[in-house]
Amino acid sequence: MSVLNPAPLAVVEEGIPNASTRRRRPRRVQGSRPGWFVYTSLVIVLGAAIFPFYWSFLIGSGDASTIRDPNMSWLPGGNFLENAASVINDPAVNFWRALWNSVYSSALIAASVVFFSTLAGWAFAKLRFRGSKWLLVFVVATMAVPTQLGVVPLYILFSDLGWTGNIGAIIIPALTSAFGVFWMTQYLQQAVPDELIEAARVDGASSFRTFLTVGLPAARPAAAMLGLFTFVSAWNNFFWPFIVLDRNDPTLPVALSLLQSNYFVDYSIVLAGVLLSTIPLLILFVFAGKQLVSGIMAGAVKG
Amino acid sequence: MTTTATNATAPPSSPSRPDPARPDRPRREPRRIAFGHRLSRWDLKLSPYLYVSPFFILFIVVGLFPIAYTAVISFMDWDLVRNSGEFIGFEQYVYVLTQPKFWIALRNTFSIFLLSSVPQLILAIFIAAMLDQNIRAKTFWRMGVLLPYVMAPVAVALIFSNMFGDKYGLVNTTLADLGIPPIMWHSDAFASHVAIATMVNFRWTGYNTLILLAAMQAIPRDYYEAAAIDGASKLRQFFAITVPSLRPTLIFVIITSTIGGLQIFDEPRMYDQYGTGGADSQWLTITLYLYDIGWGQWNFGRAAALAWILFLIILAIGIINLLVTQRVVRDEGARGSLGRREQRAAARAARRDLRRATSSGTLADAPAPTTDTPEAAR
Numbered sequence: 002m003s004v005l006n007p008a009p010l011a012v013v014e015e016g017i018p019n020a021s022t023r024r025r026r027p028r029r030v031q032g033s034r035p036g037w038f039v040y041t042s043l044v045i046v047l048g049a050a051i052f053p054f055y056w057s058f059l060i061g062s063g064d065a066s067t068i069r070d071p072n073m074s075w076l077p078g079g080n081f082l083e084n085a086a087s088v089i090n091d092p093a094v095n096f097w098r099a100l101w102n103s104v105y106s107s108a109l110i111a112a113s114v115v116f117f118s119t120l121a122g123w124a125f126a127k128l129r130f131r132g133s134k135w136l137l138v139f140v141v142a143t144m145a146v147p148t149q150l151g152v153v154p155l156y157i158l159f160s161d162l163g164w165t166g167n168i169g170a171i172i173i174p175a176l177t178s179a180f181g182v183f184w185m186t187q188y189l190q191q192a193v194p195d196e197l198i199e200a201a202r203v204d205g206a207s208s209f210r211t212f213l214t215v216g217l218p219a220a221r222p223a224a225a226m227l228g229l230f231t232f233v234s235a236w237n238n239f240f241w242p243f244i245v246l247d248r249n250d251p252t253l254p255v256a257l258s259l260l261q262s263n264y265f266v267d268y269s270i271v272l273a274g275v276l277l278s279t280i281p282l283l284i285l286f287v288f289a290g291k292q293l294v295s296g297i298m299a300g301a302v303k304g
Numbered sequence: 305m306t307t308t309a310t311n312a313t314a315p316p317s318s319p320s321r322p323d324p325a326r327p328d329r330p331r332r333e334p335r336r337i338a339f340g341h342r343l344s345r346w347d348l349k350l351s352p353y354l355y356v357s358p359f360f361i362l363f364i365v366v367g368l369f370p371i372a373y374t375a376v377i378s379f380m381d382w383d384l385v386r387n388s389g390e391f392i393g394f395e396q397y398v399y400v401l402t403q404p405k406f407w408i409a410l411r412n413t414f415s416i417f418l419l420s421s422v423p424q425l426i427l428a429i430f431i432a433a434m435l436d437q438n439i440r441a442k443t444f445w446r447m448g449v450l451l452p453y454v455m456a457p458v459a460v461a462l463i464f465s466n467m468f469g470d471k472y473g474l475v476n477t478t479l480a481d482l483g484i485p486p487i488m489w490h491s492d493a494f495a496s497h498v499a500i501a502t503m504v505n506f507r508w509t510g511y512n513t514l515i516l517l518a519a520m521q522a523i524p525r526d527y528y529e530a531a532a533i534d535g536a537s538k539l540r541q542f543f544a545i546t547v548p549s550l551r552p553t554l555i556f557v558i559i560t561s562t563i564g565g566l567q568i569f570d571e572p573r574m575y576d577q578y579g580t581g582g583a584d585s586q587w588l589t590i591t592l593y594l595y596d597i598g599w600g601q602w603n604f605g606r607a608a609a610l611a612w613i614l615f616l617i618i619l620a621i622g623i624i625n626l627l628v629t630q631r632v633v634r635d636e637g638a639r640g641s642l643g644r645r646e647q648r649a650a651a652r653a654a655r656r657d658l659r660r661a662t663s664s665g666t667l668a669d670a671p672a673p674t675t676d677t678p679e680a681a682r
Contacts, residue, residue: 035437042434047448053455053463053506056474060466069472117358124355128348136356143363147567149591150615151370153377153598153608157387158370174366177359207344208351237456239570240591244599254458254570261462261577268466275459282454290447 054276054283061085061273068268084273088260094274095249099256103236104281106172106252111232113176115224121177122185123216127198128208137186143179152244159245166247175235181227188223189216229289236282253278378608389605396609400597406610408585409593412497416572416589417565419501420508425557427505428512429550433542435513436520446517449510460503461574468499490576493586500587503571512557519553520546522649527657548656549649562621566614567591590614 060068062081067073089096124130125137155174156165164170193215201211217224239254246255260274378396380389400406435445452460467474468489476486489499523545531541569591573579580596581588594614598607 035434035439039434039437039439042431043439043445043448046431046434047445049506050448050451050510053452053460053467056467057459057463068466068469073477121356121359124352128352128355130349130352133352136360140359143367145563145618146367146371147563147611147615147618149567149594149611150374151367152594153604153611154370154373155366156598157373157377157604161387174362177362179359179363182356182359208347212355233454237454237458239456239458239573240595243573244595254456257456257458257462258574258579261574262579271462272466275462279455279459282456286447286451286454290450291443 054279057272057276060269061276063269065267065269080269081273081276084270085277087270088274088277091260093248094256094259095251096256096274096277098249099251099253100278100281102168102250103253106168107232107235109172110175110235111228114178114181114231115228117177118181118185118227119189119217119220119224120212121182122187122189122220123212125182125186126189127193127195127216137183140179140182144183148240152241155241156245165245166250168246168250168252170245171238171242171252174241175238178231181231184227185220185223189220192223193219225289229285232285233282374608374611377604378612380605382604382608384602384604392605396605397613400606400610400613405585405588405593406590406613409581409588409590412493412572412581412585412587413566413568413589415494415497416500416504416568416587417562419497420504421558421561421565423501424505424509424512424561425554427509428516428557429547431509431513432516432520433546435517436546446514449513451510452507453511455507457503457507457570458574460507461500461571464499464503464506465575468502490582491586493582493584496575496582496587500568500571500575504565504568508561512561515557516550516553519550519649523549523653524650527653545653549653551652552649559621559624563618566618566621569595 058081059073059075059077061084062077062079063073064078064080064084067078088094121140125133125140159165159167159170197215198211201215206214236252237254238252239258242252242255243258246252248255248259251259257274257278260271377389379391379393381392381395382389431449435442435449439445468476470476470486470488470490473489475489479486487495489495527545528541531545536544568589572581572587572589572592573595575587576582579592580600581592590610591614594607594610597603597610
């Protein structure tokens, strides 16, 4: 993946005759820094990415009249904490409960998906067993099945079990993921040389021990990314939690949806709530986003 | 017992020597090791199945079973109180398909999907091409582009439905400043589709950008160098090298965004405070309609029928998806998914180069980077 850095010069030498005479030109193409056009476009894109966050802070820190003010200031007002407090204290929204539910369910889902996907990915990538190819095709095929298709019976199932309204109803169906299995399979295939597994086996390690000592450490960069992506999508999931969860025991997106039906007039409170619910993920992104990129790079460099 | 006896006569260091009492049979190995061997054989044979079983067990319970059960329910008049149903054949399907609302929802879904995926992909390719340059602070820009992805669709919808407010929204205020009459984002069907598509684009453009960027990074740089030597402009290089090499990735992105787009729920649900898809169903989507039938009207039979209709629509596209993914899966043992994409992109470009080279008569060393070995793609 980090194709940019080491390879090109060497390839130039093989690919083009008289590489020594021609080398200067490609190198200049390679080394040239892009001009203002590229940076201007990127600044605009970044601005578009950040603006809605700023907008929600702008409205969220004003009061109910801010949005109607034709000469609205582009500087935030001083009411954010007040608005945030009215979101938190709103008895209909149950904010702390929602925050706890979101943290707890997303973390559990992410941990479980990472573990089971790594385990299954390890088997598909590095162990020989009958039918593995077809099972893997099956896993990939399940990714195309829409969530809506199972929603009605799943709801009936969970209400039979008496689990509707329970946070478990959103955790259990999400404990494994087809995408995760596929992702780890792809990664482990190239990340672990077979010799390493043979060596472990010669040393007398059991299959599971081999997985723990060889597979898991090698899987770390991809597992970190998978965990992050799973966490984000579990955190943001709305359709199923909205159907199955109790209004008094929601996750954050469900709580947000209640906020709008509750205070549909006062957007300053709604958008303060939006920002409040996004802050945990923003913090996670600031810390883990970097690791995500470096994880991609580390995975590509060595075997 | 026999084992201990033979142990006494034959030293354990020569396990392959035949048993003197029964020369026709190879000597049995000491029991403890044999058991260990058998255990490890079983371990080797069984453990792969054990490792993949959690996925399959859970999928059968929360995936496969509900799908089949949805089919059963869709043929029934489901009674919520008794929690069972009465078989009525295709009536629910007929009912759903004869509802004008269904067709409006189908139209809206496709309209929103097109408005979101087409500009989004064009934009994503463009931004990826910018990021593919030799820019400073790569990680910073990549993270910045991905930032909207962490925001929940519900949150995005709340922000944008505010910005697209009919009376006081930011967009209409800005339009008024420019002397343009306000657009009725919440009452006009097409305008509401544009607004909802904007939410989708905001959240997903960066994500698709990074996928396309990964594919772009895999295009061997010497193609660009060769093109530059031939005097091709940056723009020409982009359309002659970058875009064709991205084709497999584009197919992948298109298919995934189709499947996602046809299921859109969060954004239209949160577009106004009632969540019914507008007074005249202007932005009612199929999934929103499904929710309304199932949990608004509490008619599970009809909801199940609608779910199956939606599935069949998606299946048409899903078959294409399967063909593509099967191709991705088949050539095993090489590299990761990106690697494979890289390889195919490189192979395609190499083939094109070869064709070009042979047709122009000068069989230069263009086919040099043919990617039989994965190393060549790096």
